[in-house]
Structures are given as C-alpha cells and as structure tokens.
Amino acid sequence: LIEELGGEHTPAIGFGLGMxxxxxxxxxxxxxxxxxxxxxxxxxxxxxxAKKKSLNVFAELQKNGILTAESFGRGSLKSQLRVADRLGVEITLIIGQKEALDETVIVKDMVSGTQETVNHERLIVAVRKILKNNVVVSHEGE
Known part of the structure; x- marks a missing residue:
C-alpha cells in the first residue's frame, strides 16, 4: 500500500475483524x-x-435483590474497606466477632460517612433506607 502511494516497497501483513x-x-x-x-x-x-454469619447475611441480601460484593478472604478490615472504596459501593456492612455474637451488623454509609449498628432483623430495612436516600447519578444514554 505504501508503494502504491509513492513510497518504498514495504513488506506488511494485516487482517480484518469485521467489527x-x-x-x-x-x-x-x-x-x-x-x-x-x-x-x-x-x-x-x-x-x-463472623465469616460464618456473613454467609447468611450475604444470602439474605441476595434473596432481597440487593446486589452485594464480598470479601470472604482473610484480609484486614482496612484492606476490605479499600476494596469497598475501589468498587464505589454506597454501603459497607461490617461483621466482626462482637457483631456475630450480638446478632448485629455495622452499617456504614460510604456516601455520608455515618455508621450505625443494627440488629440482624432490621438489616434489610436499614440498607434499603440508605440506598433510597442516596442519589445515584446515571450516565445512561451518553
């Protein structure tokens, strides 16, 4: 092609994907x-x-249609919070040994920075309330 445009003969190879x-x-x-x-x-x-309890919490969230990411590995809380931040989630739920024994969950609103401890029975209601109050900017159609 280069030669046809007046340049030197240059060996080449090419292909097309048909995109x-x-x-x-x-x-x-x-x-x-x-x-x-x-x-x-x-x-x-x-x-x-806490890991055992979190499996039940995870299943309950999924059953209620709340798309949830998790970190069932052995990372520190700090590293797990970094993952949550990187994912851009609105809420981080934290279950430690104390919470597992007390049947509670720490609900951290990543948008406002506030957090509260709620009983396991009130978890879905608390999560839905925060998700409803947080404004999600949609970039659909751009």
Whole structure:
C-alpha cells in the first residue's frame, strides 16, 4: 500500500475483524449491550464466626435483590474497606466477632460517612433506607 502511494516497497501483513459489520447488525436488530450491574453494598467480615454469619447475611441480601460484593478472604478490615472504596459501593456492612455474637451488623454509609449498628432483623430495612436516600447519578444514554 505504501508503494502504491509513492513510497518504498514495504513488506506488511494485516487482517480484518469485521467489527463494522457486527456493529451494523447489532444496530439493525436493535441489540442492547449488557452491562454488568454494579454492586451497591459491600460485606466485610473479621474472624471465623463472623465469616460464618456473613454467609447468611450475604444470602439474605441476595434473596432481597440487593446486589452485594464480598470479601470472604482473610484480609484486614482496612484492606476490605479499600476494596469497598475501589468498587464505589454506597454501603459497607461490617461483621466482626462482637457483631456475630450480638446478632448485629455495622452499617456504614460510604456516601455520608455515618455508621450505625443494627440488629440482624432490621438489616434489610436499614440498607434499603440508605440506598433510597442516596442519589445515584446515571450516565445512561451518553
């Protein structure tokens, strides 16, 4: 091609992926791109008993349609909070040994910075209340 435009003979190789045809076909059939929903809640835990309790809490959140990320590894609370911050979640739930024994959960609002300890029975209501009050900016259609 360079030679045809007046340059020196230059060996080359190329290939085509046909992405333009794929995009055209997607437009033709009005295909929508699937975007993985982002979790709004993160579940952190410290200790063996807390880990067991957090599995139940995680299942309850999922059952109630609250998309939750978790860290069931052995990381420190600080490292788990960094993960929550990196994910951009609105709420971090923290279960330590004390909370596991007391059947409570620390609910940290990552937007306002406030936190409260709630009984396990009130957890879903407390989480939904915070999620409802937090304004989520949508960039859909940009």
């Amino acid at each position: 333009d045809r794929l995009v055209q076909e997607m437009k033709r059939v009005h295909a929508k791109m699937y975007i993985e929903p982002k979790p709004r809640v993160f579940l952190a835990q410290l200790g063996d008993l």
